[in-house]
Amino acid sequence: MRLDAAIAGLGTHGLRRDAEGTATDHAWSAVRAAADDAGLALGQVDGLIVCRSGGATEADLGLELQAELGLEDLKFLEVALCEGASAILAIQTAALLVTAGVATHVACVFGDAPMRPGERASAAFSGVKGPVGLRSLRYGAGLFGAPALYALACRRYMAEYGATEEDLAAVAIAARAWAVRNPSAIFRTPLDRDTYFNARWIAEPLRLYDCANPVNGAAAVIVTTGARAADLRRPPVPVLGMGQAHNRAAMKSFAVADLLRPAELAAARMFASAGLTPADVDVLQCYDAFSFLTLMSLEAYGFCPPGQAGAMVRDGGIGPGGAFPVNTGGGHLSGFYLQGMTPVVEAVIQARGDGGERQVPGIRTVMAGNNGGILDYHATLLLGAAGARP
Amino acid sequence: MTAPVIHQPDAPSAAFFAGLAAGRIMLQRCGGCGAVLLGVRQCPSCGATGFDAVEASGAATIVTFTRIHIAYHPHFRDRIPYAAGVVRLAEGPSLYCRIEGAGAPLSIGDRGHVSVIDLGEGQSGLQFNRQ
Numbered sequence: 352m353r354l355d356a357a358i359a360g361l362g363t364h365g366l367r368r369d370a371e372g373t374a375t376d377h378a379w380s381a382v383r384a385a386a387d388d389a390g391l392a393l394g395q396v397d398g399l400i401v402c403r404s405g406g407a408t409e410a411d412l413g414l415e416l417q418a419e420l421g422l423e424d425l426k427f428l429e430v431a432l433c434e435g436a437s438a439i440l441a442i443q444t445a446a447l448l449v450t451a452g453v454a455t456h457v458a459c460v461f462g463d464a465p466m467r468p469g470e471r472a473s474a475a476f477s478g479v480k481g482p483v484g485l486r487s488l489r490y491g492a493g494l495f496g497a498p499a500l501y502a503l504a505c506r507r508y509m510a511e512y513g514a515t516e517e518d519l520a521a522v523a524i525a526a527r528a529w530a531v532r533n534p535s536a537i538f539r540t541p542l543d544r545d546t547y548f549n550a551r552w553i554a555e556p557l558r559l560y561d562c563a564n565p566v567n568g569a570a571a572v573i574v575t576t577g578a579r580a581a582d583l584r585r586p587p588v589p590v591l592g593m594g595q596a597h598n599r600a601a602m603k604s605f606a607v608a609d610l611l612r613p614a615e616l617a618a619a620r621m622f623a624s625a626g627l628t629p630a631d632v633d634v635l636q637c638y639d640a641f642s643f644l645t646l647m648s649l650e651a652y653g654f655c656p657p658g659q660a661g662a663m664v665r666d667g668g669i670g671p672g673g674a675f676p677v678n679t680g681g682g683h684l685s686g687f688y689l690q691g692m693t694p695v696v697e698a699v700i701q702a703r704g705d706g707g708e709r710q711v712p713g714i715r716t717v718m719a720g721n722n723g724g725i726l727d728y729h730a731t732l733l734l735g736a737a738g739a740r741p
Numbered sequence: 742m743t744a745p746v747i748h749q750p751d752a753p754s755a756a757f758f759a760g761l762a763a764g765r766i767m768l769q770r771c772g773g774c775g776a777v778l779l780g781v782r783q784c785p786s787c788g789a790t791g792f793d794a795v796e797a798s799g800a801a802t803i804v805t806f807t808r809i810h811i812a813y814h815p816h817f818r819d820r821i822p823y824a825a826g827v828v829r830l831a832e833g834p835s836l837y838c839r840i841e842g843a844g845a846p847l848s849i850g851d852r853g854h855v856s857v858i859d860l861g862e863g864q865s866g867l868q869f870n871r872q
Contacts, residue, residue, distance in 0.1 A: 477813040483749045485757065485780035488837040490746035491866030492825040495813035502807035503826055510849050555808040603835065605805045605827055
């Protein structure tokens with residue numbers, strides 16, 4: 352069966368660093384905005400896939416969103432949970448649903464509200480998550496939160512593949528340079544090398560600017576068939592290809608080959624499904640909750656050989672005006688951290704040509720990548736330029 | 742001392758946590774092929790589901806490590822910055838551990854010994870002391 356799916360609507364809400372709003376508050380607004388963007392009445396949405404972050408509960412955001420939105424009859428409803436990979440996972444499911452005719456207009460939404468009143472940003476996502484079994488040894492060791500475990504992966508990656516602190520700095524500086532050009536980005540003050548290196552450590556080898564900051568907010572897209580999307584308000588953004596890979600070897604070995612494997616396989620499957628290669632990708636939106644993930648993504652997706660991402664990112668290679676634009680909205684690092692939805696939002700904006708000051712001219716394809724767990728779960732999406740025939 | 746975690750053993754870790762409470766590091770030896778494992782329900786090599794308990798020597802090497810600069814839990818408030826990471830036991834399995842390097846910079850591959858430490862509230866954890 353040939354995939355027949357396009358993104359017809361995009362909506363965001365919140366994207367705030369204060370403790371305003373619940374995850375459901377933001378998700379409700381984002382779905383309404385996405386339907387409106389597509390030119391759909393909310394009641395025309397007949398499929399809903401809800402995503403939330405790993406620390407959130409069904410009470411924060413879940414199946415109840417259907418009732419909150421007043422959607423009385425859905426042909427498909429699901430809470431999709433795959434950590435940071437949930438958003439693209441949901442869009443892939445939606446693409447299959449509309450291709451198969453199970454539903455016509457499927458809303459996929461991710462909402463989050465990790466910032467809580469009276470708490471520091473570092474308190475978000477850093478609590479004990481289900482201290483069951485051997486994995487709970489991490490807490491006794493003092494490895495709380497994502498930065499600690501990603502720092503362990505980063506250390507291995509730098510040691511085995513030769514990435515340097517300068518490479519990490521280049522990624523953070525490029526993300527900030529894009530964010531300066533994005534009115535929706537959280538951090539828009541230019542970042543220079545001295546500021547990067549003078550910032551405090553979080554979990555070595557990760558410094559402050561190597562880590563994303565939590566926000567409260569939500570993003571949603573409407574997925575429909577290419578033909579249906581062509582009748583809607585905005586030019587459809589076609590889904591050209593998609594892939595997933597899930598592999599739990601990484602945390603057992605910490606060998607870089609294992610750390611990269613889910614991303615490699617998910618990209619290879621996406622390119623195979625699209626009949627395209629990395630050379631056909633004009634812009635990449637990858638999962639950069641931590642700076643080194645951009646380096647790993649460039650290598651795992653096939654944009655450069657293993658260990659060569661440093662050469663790509665140095666001297667502004669992935670920044671504005673660079674040879675290969677990456678995370679053109681500022682990514683997680685400087686844009687906003689809505690987990691898997693951050694790359695999707697910017698991919699749709701670029702595919703539509705809506706990027707304003709940061710728009711990359713002449714785009715034919717945009718790739719988005721999602722990474723969940725600690726490099727355990729991976730999902731990828733290849734989008735075509737809006738209005739182009741897939 | 743407030744423990745940073747109250748461990749909840751599951752089937753594949755029950756023998757390990759029972760051993761930990763007694764100050765020992767207990768691993769699983771596959772009844773099918775003899776592979777030494779930890780925290781598994783079936784042997785990844787031969788698929789067997791029966792295991793004997795076998796005690797680790799404690800000898801280990803650093804697989805990866807970090808130094809944490811934020812106290813995410815009161816237990817660590819007076820300890821930051823502190824090193825922690827993953828070490829591989831001589832018998833094969835890897836574990837999350839605190840790491841003590843006695844002042845000198847740590848490196849991947851450094852050798853040392855893992856011991857059981859008291860975390861308070863009846864909980865035990867692991868600490869790697871670099872040689």
